[in-house]
Amino acid sequence: MSAVLSITDLSIEFGPKGSGRTVVDSVSLDLTAGRIQGLAGESGSGKTVTAMAVLGLLPDSAKVTGSIRLGDTELLGMPTRQLRSIRGMRVAMVFQDPSASLHPQITVGSQLTDHVRHHLKLKRREAKERAVELLARVRVPNPEEALSRYPHQFSGGQRQRIAIAMALACDPEVLLADEPTTALDVTVQAGILHLLRDLVAERDLAVLLVTHDLGVMSAVADDMAVMRHGRIVETGTREKLFRDPEHPYTRELLEAMPDAQESEVL
Numbered sequence: 001m002s003a004v005l006s007i008t009d010l011s012i013e014f015g016p017k018g019s020g021r022t023v024v025d026s027v028s029l030d031l032t033a034g035r036i037q038g039l040a041g042e043s044g045s046g047k048t049v050t051a052m053a054v055l056g057l058l059p060d061s062a063k064v065t066g067s068i069r070l071g072d073t074e075l076l077g078m079p080t081r082q083l084r085s086i087r088g089m090r091v092a093m094v095f096q097d098p099s100a101s102l103h104p105q106i107t108v109g110s111q112l113t114d115h116v117r118h119h120l121k122l123k124r125r126e127a128k129e130r131a132v133e134l135l136a137r138v139r140v141p142n143p144e145e146a147l148s149r150y151p152h153q154f155s156g157g158q159r160q161r162i163a164i165a166m167a168l169a170c171d172p173e174v175l176l177a178d179e180p181t182t183a184l185d186v187t188v189q190a191g192i193l194h195l196l197r198d199l200v201a202e203r204d205l206a207v208l209l210v211t212h213d214l215g216v217m218s219a220v221a222d223d224m225a226v227m228r229h230g231r232i233v234e235t236g237t238r239e240k241l242f243r244d245p246e247h248p249y250t251r252e253l254l255e256a257m258p259d260a261q262e263s264e265v266l
């Protein structure tokens with residue numbers, strides 16, 4: 001299977017040239033359509049900055065080298081204007097805190113319809129239909145009525161569903177999900193992960209799922225990469241890594257899991 005997104009030899013350094021701190025060191029990862037690539041590792045290991053690099057969202061103080069290819073297009077070094085046309089359209093992102101993608105003072109309906117009107121050049125009525133369809137798809141109850149509500153009028157889990165609807169609004173090929181369920185309690189978390197799995201299958205999405213939580217990883221990832229101090233120390237299918245981890249750090253992480261075993265796919 002060919003990769004939709006290929007990260008090759010990605011390195012990221014912060015601080016003055018020559019005396020900066022390397023936070024990502026020669027990372028390579030391929031994302032494939034219809035599969036969830038997990039990226040696990042302790043806090044500060046470089047997971048988030050890796051995902052941010054894909055969308056060119058790192059501050060100017062970051063020195064980024066290597067290659068990030070979306071199909072035939074090289075994203076690293078691409079001018080911001082051009083990158084903007086890829087963000088949200090071909091590569092979308094959901095964050096731990098859905099507020100990062102939702103404006104608190106604009107109704108959910110306006111945010112969704114503005115987004116699709118702007119990117120897909122839809123007429124007002126078509127945009128509204130699409131917004132209702134998207135909210136229904138992510139299982140927000142009463143989607144029509146939900147359009148006139150503000151983000152704070154929804155629960156945390158519902159807000160994350162709305163953020164996912166925004167991310168998927170333009171049918172991206174790649175979804176970057178950074179700790180999308182970390183702020184939610186366990187039952188709500190399960191619902192979101194279930195939804196993510198369904199959407200990946202249905203839309204042939206290629207997903208990068210960043211999480212420090214191996215429980216989340218074991219529930220939905222097809223493939224896993226384990227990151228430590230900016231480097232990937234082990235990669236493999238979920239089954240392989242959970243059943244037969246090779247790197248001592250992967251074993252350490254697995255042993256630290258509450259029930260230290262692979263959970264069933266939700």
Ligand SMILES: Nc1ncnc2c1ncn2[C@@H]1O[C@H](COP(=O)(O)OP(=O)(O)OP(=O)(O)O)[C@@H](O)[C@H]1O
Nearest residue numbers: 014023041042043044045046047048049050059212
């Ligand atoms: N803007 C920045 N300037 C300087 N250093 C940064 C910046 N952003 C991130 N870092 C550093 O890069 C390293 C990797 O951070 P990153 O957020 O990717 O870790 P992470 O694995 O996602 O951890 P967490 O799960 O806690 O988010 C950390 O040491 C962090 O302090």
